[in-house]
Amino acid sequence: MKTQLKSLLISTVLLSTFISAGVNAQSKVPPIAKAPVATPDNAIMLTVFLKHDQSRPLSELRAQLAKQEFYKVFPPEGVEVVSWNITMGIGQVVVLRLPASRLSAVNLALENSAWGSYKTEFFPTYDFREIAQAEINKVRQPQ
Known part of the structure; x- marks a missing residue:
C-alpha cells in the first residue's frame, strides 16, 4: 500500500x-504581431465579385450580413480597399490590395461572413494604368 x-x-x-x-x-x-503592410515586394491585388442572391429581398440579405458581422470582419486588418463598386445585375465588385500572406484572411472573412448573401468569385489582378499610359504616350508623341 x-x-x-x-x-x-x-x-x-x-x-x-x-x-x-x-x-x-x-x-x-x-502577442500576435500586427498584420503585415502591403509593399511593392509583397503586395498582390485581388478583385472580388460579390454576386447578390437575387432570389431574396435586399432587406433579408442585409439582415444576414449584419448577423454574420460582414462589415466587422471584411476587409480584414492589413487589407486595403482600392475600390468598391456596385455593378447593376451582378452585385458588388471589390478590388483589394494586400500582402500575399493575408490572402487566407480575406478568404476566411468572406467564407464566414458573406456566404449566404453573396456568391463569391476571385480574380488576381494588377494595376495596368502606368503601363497603358506609357503606351499611349509613346504612340501619341509628335514625331
Whole structure:
C-alpha cells in the first residue's frame, strides 16, 4: 500500500510540474504581431465579385450580413480597399490590395461572413494604368 501511495504521490507531483510548466510557457507566448503592410515586394491585388442572391429581398440579405458581422470582419486588418463598386445585375465588385500572406484572411472573412448573401468569385489582378499610359504616350508623341 505504501508503494502505491508513494507512486501516486510522485505521479501527482510530476503531473502538476508539467501542467505548471505548460501554463508558464503559454503565458510567455508573445502577442500576435500586427498584420503585415502591403509593399511593392509583397503586395498582390485581388478583385472580388460579390454576386447578390437575387432570389431574396435586399432587406433579408442585409439582415444576414449584419448577423454574420460582414462589415466587422471584411476587409480584414492589413487589407486595403482600392475600390468598391456596385455593378447593376451582378452585385458588388471589390478590388483589394494586400500582402500575399493575408490572402487566407480575406478568404476566411468572406467564407464566414458573406456566404449566404453573396456568391463569391476571385480574380488576381494588377494595376495596368502606368503601363497603358506609357503606351499611349509613346504612340501619341509628335514625331
